[in-house]
Amino acid sequence: MSKFYQLKVIAIKKETEDSVSISFDVPYEFHEIFSYKPGQYLTLKFTLHGEELRRSYSLCSSPVVEGPLRIGVKRVKDGVVSNHINNNIKIGDLIDVMPPDGRFFADIKRDNYKTYYLFAAGSGITPILSILRTVLLTEERSYVYMIYGNRTENSILFKKELDELQKKYGDRFILEYTLSRPNRNWSDLWKSSKEQSFRKGRIDTEAVKWFINEFPLYAQNAEYYICGPGTMIENTKKTLQNMDVPDNRIFIESFGSTKTEDTLEGIDNAKLTAHLNNERIEVLIPNGKTILRTLIDAGVAPPYSCEGGVCSTCLCKLIKGKVHMKNNLALNDDEIKQGYILSCQSIPLSDIIDIVYS
Structure with missing residues (x-):
């Protein structure tokens, strides 16, 4: 389920x-495997300082443009992988990459007649750029407004x-930049988008x-497509x-910090039964450890990527028991009611936990 190429x-x-x-570069024999929808992401795997690390980065390329897969990577303070990519990756390097995934994407069709509102902040532009370019190239009758x-x-x-x-699609694409700390010499910050000026402030309620x-x-x-840090998304x-x-x-798709102050530890030594790849795995969950980390430490290979409650790669269904998710930026209320959980964020609140990976 977590095969890398x-x-x-x-x-x-x-x-x-x-x-x-x-x-x-995607070799010809992998073209179908690496087909994707605009807005989806790639998961990269590295072994750094003896530790396996996985990170998800959205594709900024468009699936309707023939060319390589492209991601954008912004440095994160103390971010081991983002700094490694910015400092050390060279042309010719081979990187372990999981096929495209993610549920944040647009269903773009040539016959569509739609209005798209795109909201992006910081590095949240990467999947938005993929959606934007694909809409403009595919849906000639649709209109796009972006801030x-x-x-x-x-x-x-x-x-x-x-x-x-x-400039090319100005008849059906409006773009507004907004800056929280604009340069001093930008005196006119409220001109129309046609004059390509900049609004002052953040993407907030106003x-x-x-x-x-x-x-x-x-x-x-x-x-309406929104991608950026949590506060911007909520507002x-x-x-x-x-x-x-x-x-x-x-x-919505969340970018930025996924840290949580949740200190709940849950039930100690809850019995976990996981159904994965037609196998039944039984293991005890140590106090404070997530379902995902318990399975990994037991030598199992469950699907996962960000471990931040953002990407939903670790999605599974809770069949029996009760869990607490420390962070959730991927599932909506209806999915949670149906029993879906993020195993990377879930700790047991009952003595018996039974889950199924699809």
Whole structure:
């Protein structure tokens, strides 16, 4: 379930001071395996300082453009993998990569007639760029409104590409940048998007209301895609809901810190029965340890990636028992009601836990 393939790095581009984009060659025999939908991610595996580490990075390339797979990687303070990629990866390196995955994607079809609202902050632009490019290239009748938040102009990822897209598709693509710490010489921060200026501030409740009111629906069939840190996502989602946007029209992907102050340890030595790859595994869960880490320590190979409650790679279904998820940025309320859990975040609250990996 967690099979990796070695892909060769064929291009590295420094996008900003603290980020790079990495392009991979996909051999012909792997083309079908590595097909993807705009918005999905790749999971990379490294062994650093004797420890296996996996990280998920969204694809910023488009599946409708013939070319290599490309991801964007921004440095994270004290981030072992992000700093390793930015400092050490070279053209020609072979990297272990899992096939594309993820539930944050747009269903883009040539006959669609839609309005897309795209909200991105920081490195959250990577899957949004994939969705944006694919919509513009595929859906000639659809319209796209996008607001992208950063600290300064110099920290804007893929700015040149975004500006080129706006110039080429300006009749149906509106782009607004918003900066929390704009350069001092930017005196006019409230010009229209056609003049390519910058709004001052973050993507907060006020910004979302302004954006939606400034750029009303083109087609009534509208979808809203949000990607960025947790606070930005919550503010945007809540504001859209208060503006009567249905939940099934809002799609989110979290980027940024996944740390939690949750200190609950759960039941000690709960009996875990896991059904994985047509096998039945039985093991005891030590106090404070997650279901995922318990299985890994027992020599089992369950699917997983970020271990931050973001990507949903470790998704499984709880058949019996009760668990507590320390962090959840991947599952909605309906999925939780159906019994789905993130094994990387789940600790037992009952003596018996029975799960099934699909």
